Amino acid sequence: MTLLTVDGVWKRYGDHDVLKGVDLTVDSHEVVCLIGASGSGKSTLLRCVNLLETVDDGAILLDGADITDVRADPDDVRKRIGIVFQAYNLFPHMTVLDNITLAPRKVHGVGRAQAEEQARELLTRFGLESKARDYPDRLSGGQQQRVAIIRAIATQPRLLLLDEVTSALDPTLVNEVLGVIRELKESGMTMILATHEMGFARDIADTVCFLADGVLLERGHPDQIFGSPQHPRTREFLSRT
Amino acid sequence: MTTAWVKSDRQKEREKLLRAQGRRSVSAATISTIVVAGLVVFGLLASPGWPRVRETFFSWDALVASLPDILRGFLLNVVIFLVAEPIVLVLGLGVALVRGLRSPVFFPLRALAALYTDVFRGIPVVLLIYLVGFGVPALQLQGVPSDPVVLGTIALILSYTSFVAEVFRSGIDSVHPSQKAAARSLGLSHGQTMRYVVVPQAVRRVVPPLLNDFASLQKDSALVAMLGPLEALRQAQIHAAEMFNYTPYVAAALLFVALTVPLARFTDHLAARAARQRGGAT
Numbered sequence A: 001m002t003l004l005t006v007d008g009v010w011k012r013y014g015d016h017d018v019l020k021g022v023d024l025t026v027d028s029h030e031v032v033c034l035i036g037a038s039g040s041g042k043s044t045l046l047r048c049v050n051l052l053e054t055v056d057d058g059a060i061l062l063d064g065a066d067i068t069d070v071r072a073d074p075d076d077v078r079k080r081i082g083i084v085f086q087a088y089n090l091f092p093h094m095t096v097l098d099n100i101t102l103a104p105r106k107v108h109g110v111g112r113a114q115a116e117e118q119a120r121e122l123l124t125r126f127g128l129e130s131k132a133r134d135y136p137d138r139l140s141g142g143q144q145q146r147v148a149i150i151r152a153i154a155t156q157p158r159l160l161l162l163d164e165v166t167s168a169l170d171p172t173l174v175n176e177v178l179g180v181i182r183e184l185k186e187s188g189m190t191m192i193l194a195t196h197e198m199g200f201a202r203d204i205a206d207t208v209c210f211l212a213d214g215v216l217l218e219r220g221h222p223d224q225i226f227g228s229p230q231h232p233r234t235r236e237f238l239s240r241t
Numbered sequence B: 001m002t003t004a005w006v007k008s009d010r011q012k013e014r015e016k017l018l019r020a021q022g023r024r025s026v027s028a029a030t031i032s033t034i035v036v037a038g039l040v041v042f043g044l045l046a047s048p049g050w051p052r053v054r055e056t057f058f059s060w061d062a063l064v065a066s067l068p069d070i071l072r073g074f075l076l077n078v079v080i081f082l083v084a085e086p087i088v089l090v091l092g093l094g095v096a097l098v099r100g101l102r103s104p105v106f107f108p109l110r111a112l113a114a115l116y117t118d119v120f121r122g123i124p125v126v127l128l129i130y131l132v133g134f135g136v137p138a139l140q141l142q143g144v145p146s147d148p149v150v151l152g153t154i155a156l157i158l159s160y161t162s163f164v165a166e167v168f169r170s171g172i173d174s175v176h177p178s179q180k181a182a183a184r185s186l187g188l189s190h191g192q193t194m195r196y197v198v199v200p201q202a203v204r205r206v207v208p209p210l211l212n213d214f215a216s217l218q219k220d221s222a223l224v225a226m227l228g229p230l231e232a233l234r235q236a237q238i239h240a241a242e243m244f245n246y247t248p249y250v251a252a253a254l255l256f257v258a259l260t261v262p263l264a265r266f267t268d269h270l271a272a273r274a275a276r277q278r279g280g281a282t
């Protein structure tokens, strides 16, 4: 079943076209990896899906409803989509537990006791139960990103967007974060992730999309994209990484 | 589990040296303070005008005669400060938040807030106290307060709110934009984002400059004297004029200092703590 449809999305900053008519469909439980050179528009696409940027043309449909409709309520859309950025995700003045329970309590109206219980379950599931009362600056980078992912899924979003969540991390910390993403895939979470970790993309993705200069040049099964890329630019990009 | 830590001889030696160093710096500080203070006192006492200065500025009799009144006046200063400060904080934060509203509906409010901060930061406090203190009663409006203490306090609030609003605004601007994006992407509304994420971080950052403004407000409460109420400075003026002696002024000054110094130390303490926290953060 199709969960998300990106239909001819354009995005322009000044006179620079960053996305030039991107089409993309994502099915429920599908994991899509966006790859492409720096500046190709991966983050911009994710930010458009989460309505942190307004599209200049085209439409984005979630569950069949147009979320780019000017009459749609962005806050309501964002309740159904989680996003984790590269860095600066957590709120430094709140404990791990408060970071995770903020949105369930204030946006979804869950009681404190119940929200905390759910948060602790998630923390235990990802091996962070001992950190519940710590402030983010006491955590390693990998632990911070894992908490950020937990916070994003605590509201049970339909779709999770991950924007290079490991690129600010020390290589030794990357694996613990990738492990969390792998576990989420197993539990059936629908995800779009922008990543520079080609090995990981190949391993986890159902579909890989190659973006170049705001155009989605090629999409396909990871074995096909990494094994026998069709487009010369895909070939060139993969040979460099 | 791991074995218990037994301090090595090397560590014991290191700690002994550190303690010795600590003792040496304390004694060095004590000696140099005594020497400097001694030189200053000696310089004062040896100057030819000292006996006269002592008589007019540091007269014990004048102090004893004026201190009760000045103290009573000073209580009024404290009350003015205690009333004005919380109001300034609340209004200042409000003005800063209004200036951060993005919706076009709020344009008039936003423009008004900007105009207010621009104008009131420009007017000297002394002038504002005159304008409010003498101008408002002259309007002879019904229900408008005419008590000079109230009017003076209002003038102080008007002036300081404009400064404090800008302090809050700079604090709000200093919160990294991705914090706002992270909050919005969790589904929090603009109001919730400000309330739970941005403002708490902003307030923590601006505590030291705010305390600085507190200290300033507290001493500017003396300017209300110009409207006539018998606060510390006014009492000192009266006694000085009666006795042809300036000791009451010195007494009033000392009272203000006695209140400002703890505030200043507290500011330093908070600033140092904030610096330590930032050092530890990633």
Ligand SMILES: Nc1ncnc2c1ncn2[C@@H]1O[C@H](COP(=O)(O)OP(=O)(O)OP(=O)(O)O)[C@@H](O)[C@H]1O
Pocket: A013, A018, A036, A037, A038, A039, A040, A041, A042, A043, A044, A045, A164, A194
């Ligand atoms: N707010 C903005 N204003 C102007 N230009 C922007 C803005 N955000 C992004 N851009 C530009 O859009 C282009 C695409 O940026 P984007 O962040 O989407 O790239 P990316 O594929 O995520 O790159 P990276 O792999 O380095 O994260 C870049 O050229 C960037 O400079």
Ligand SMILES: [Mg+2]
Pocket: A042, A043, A044, A163, A164, A194
């Ligand atoms: Mg990016």
